[in-house]
Amino acid sequence: MLLRFDHVNCIYDPDASEPVHALTDVSLSVGGGEFVGLIGHTGSGKSTLVQHMNGLLRPTSGTVFADDTDIWSDRYDRKALRARVGLVFQYPEHQLFETDVLADVCFGPRNLGRSREDAERDAKEALSMVGIEEALFSQSPFDLSGGQKRRVAIAGVLAMHPEILILDEPTAGLDPRRREEILSLISELHETQHISIVLVSHSMEDVARYADRILVMDNGKVLYDDPPAAVFARHRELAAIGLRAPEAALLLSELSEAGLSGFDTYAVSAEDTAKEILQAMHSPQGVAADREGAV
Amino acid sequence: MAMLKDITLGQYYPADSVIHRLDPRVKVVVTLGFIVSLFVISTIPGYLLAALFLWLWIRLSRVPLRFMLRGMKSVFFLLFMTVVFNLFLTPGETLISWGKLVITKEGVRIASLMAIRLVFLILGSSVMTFTTTPTRLTDALESLMRPLTRLHVPVHEIAMMMSIALRFIPILMEETDKIMKAQMARGADFESGNIIKRAKNLIPLLVPLFISAFRRANDLAMAMEARCYHGSEGRTRMKPLVYARRDRAAYLLLLLYLVLSVVIGRDLLHLSSLFFPGGGV
Numbered sequence: 001m002l003l004r005f006d007h008v009n010c011i012y013d014p015d016a017s018e019p020v021h022a023l024t025d026v027s028l029s030v031g032g033g034e035f036v037g038l039i040g041h042t043g044s045g046k047s048t049l050v051q052h053m054n055g056l057l058r059p060t061s062g063t064v065f066a067d068d069t070d071i072w073s074d075r076y077d078r079k080a081l082r083a084r085v086g087l088v089f090q091y092p093e094h095q096l097f098e099t100d101v102l103a104d105v106c107f108g109p110r111n112l113g114r115s116r117e118d119a120e121r122d123a124k125e126a127l128s129m130v131g132i133e134e135a136l137f138s139q140s141p142f143d144l145s146g147g148q149k150r151r152v153a154i155a156g157v158l159a160m161h162p163e164i165l166i167l168d169e170p171t172a173g174l175d176p177r178r179r180e181e182i183l184s185l186i187s188e189l190h191e192t193q194h195i196s197i198v199l200v201s202h203s204m205e206d207v208a209r210y211a212d213r214i215l216v217m218d219n220g221k222v223l224y225d226d227p228p229a230a231v232f233a234r235h236r237e238l239a240a241i242g243l244r245a246p247e248a249a250l251l252l253s254e255l256s257e258a259g260l261s262g263f264d265t266y267a268v269s270a271e272d273t274a275k276e277i278l279q280a281m282h283s284p285q286g287v288a289a290d291r292e293g294a295v
Numbered sequence: 296m297a298m299l300k301d302i303t304l305g306q307y308y309p310a311d312s313v314i315h316r317l318d319p320r321v322k323v324v325v326t327l328g329f330i331v332s333l334f335v336i337s338t339i340p341g342y343l344l345a346a347l348f349l350w351l352w353i354r355l356s357r358v359p360l361r362f363m364l365r366g367m368k369s370v371f372f373l374l375f376m377t378v379v380f381n382l383f384l385t386p387g388e389t390l391i392s393w394g395k396l397v398i399t400k401e402g403v404r405i406a407s408l409m410a411i412r413l414v415f416l417i418l419g420s421s422v423m424t425f426t427t428t429p430t431r432l433t434d435a436l437e438s439l440m441r442p443l444t445r446l447h448v449p450v451h452e453i454a455m456m457m458s459i460a461l462r463f464i465p466i467l468m469e470e471t472d473k474i475m476k477a478q479m480a481r482g483a484d485f486e487s488g489n490i491i492k493r494a495k496n497l498i499p500l501l502v503p504l505f506i507s508a509f510r511r512a513n514d515l516a517m518a519m520e521a522r523c524y525h526g527s528e529g530r531t532r533m534k535p536l537v538y539a540r541r542d543r544a545a546y547l548l549l550l551l552y553l554v555l556s557v558v559i560g561r562d563l564l565h566l567s568s569l570f571f572p573g574g575g576v
């Protein structure tokens with residue numbers, strides 16, 4: 001499915017002394033099997049934007065279309081939309097409430113009217129997708145470790161079989177290893193289940209490795225909507241809005257300023273970066289930078 | 296969430312005004328004085344005086360009137376009932392009658408009196424809460440109630456508990472909003488169904504909310520302990536309350552108002568007829 005925003009504005013508390021203009025004229029589309037990264041510093045409007053994607057918030061003005069239907073038109077079934085557009089909130093483990101893990105994951109499918117057996121089947125499937133063993137199914141969700149809780153919470157949304165999965169800062173508050181695990185889990189879901197992903201983060205590094213496209217937000221506006229390499233090429237503009245391009249992209253751009261030319265792309269992984277540098281150094285254009293060979 | 300947003304009574308409205316800058320103790324005393332005056336005056340000039348005072352109090356605070364009136368919505372029902380009861384249940388000289396329903400002259404007078412009093416009372420005290428942060432307000436109460444420590448009332452502890460409770464209201468409201476949305480993203484429905492079903496549907500909201508409240512309380516206790524909080528003894532303030540000139544001026548104005556309201560607002564004959572309806576002196 002495809003979600004399309006058409007000139008969407010969002011103002012919180014329009015009557016307050018200082019109304020917050022959280023989204024300003026946002027037009028974009030997500031879905032269609034893509035892996036989209038949504039980046040911006042804290043308060044730039046990322047969470048507000050994603051809550052418009054499944055109809056939790058209503059635009060102050062503008063329209064949100066799901067497959068060309070206005071999701072705020074009369075009689076539009078937003079509950080069904082929320083099943084198709086799964087949204088995993090920040091710190092999703094704070095929403096766990098059931099007595100055991102399986103029952104908690106069943107909450108979503110049961111709300112959609114599925115039978116107990118169907119819901120349990122969906123829940124078990126989702127739990128195995130996120131790597132929770134059967135032995136934990138009957139435990140209290142509150143006895144799990146932080147990383148496990150978060151996986152269970154993600155499973156709670158996955159069990160509804162969303163076509164688009166939105167994750168709001170899914171790695172917040174996790175140690176580096178758990179971070180890696182969650183990120184590779186998301187990328188696996190994208191590849192094996194063909195779910196479109198919207199990954200919200202304030203860290204370029206997280207998003208850079210997996211996203212086909214990056215949306216950069218600042219102060220309620222979408223500044224860039226481009227492939228990663230094109231976004232990283234603007235690392236100065238990014239720095240100005242408080243974002244840091246990935247180290248590798250910064251290294252390449254500094255080398256090219258120092259005179260080493262001939263890079264094709266802004267690579268993200270360490271290996272690709274090394275390859276790019278070697279290739280550039282051995283190409284005839286790169287001669288001027290021979291002295292920097294030691295870098 | 297419209298429901299949560301309508302509660303403006305007791306909410307701070309940031310602005311830069313004289314009233315905002317007044318010492319919070321002054322605002323508490325002025326509010327109390329104004330409320331007392333409302334029960335003393337009973338003549339039309341007296342009410343005009345109170346209206347003038349209220350108008351000044353609101354204008355100087357720079358809080359938009361429509362914002363204050365939004366807070367009135369929540370007490371509208373109370374106001375309505377008061378007026379209706381007083382209108383129909385006061386004995387006296389008949390004005391209009393439908394069978395058993397009788398509106399008397401005294402009923403009209405007392406109903407409108409009560410309505411004016413209630414509206415003035417709410418508006419007057421909401422100026423205080425709109426222009427004073429909860430922290431400052433509890434500071435003021437603590438300072439004003441200090442004499443009670445002689446009677447072994449734990450004034451500081453009460454004030455601390457109050458300020459923590461007040462501090463947590465917006466946090467818990469935000470949390471409620473977030474958990475509600477998170478569960479709605481999982482297909483939860485908080486709006487439809489009969490009352491039993493609705494109550495049951497609240498479990499996915501209340502369990503996480505309580506857990507989060509306990510977690511926050513625990514964190515706060517820890518943080519207070521880590522900063523060596525040990526109650527009131529020997530505790531000094533970062534911003535001690537000190538009266539400035541405008542505060543003394545405000546007290547003087549209040550005094551003037553109170554004297555005036557006794558002089559022109561009181562009417563012995565009517566006042567007594569309030570307490571002994573039908574009787575008179």
Ligand SMILES: Nc1ncnc2c1ncn2[C@@H]1O[C@H](COP(=O)(O)OP(=O)(O)O)[C@@H](O)[C@H]1O
Nearest residue numbers: 012020022040041042043044045046047048049
């Ligand atoms: N429920 C709300 N009520 C009022 N203002 C809000 C609310 N939620 C967010 N905001 C404000 O909207 C802006 C964008 O917030 P948010 O979407 O949470 O940003 P991000 O997720 O990028 O950190 C911020 O200024 C924030 O304070």
Ligand SMILES: [Mg+2]
Nearest residue numbers: 046047090168
């Ligand atoms: Mg956010």
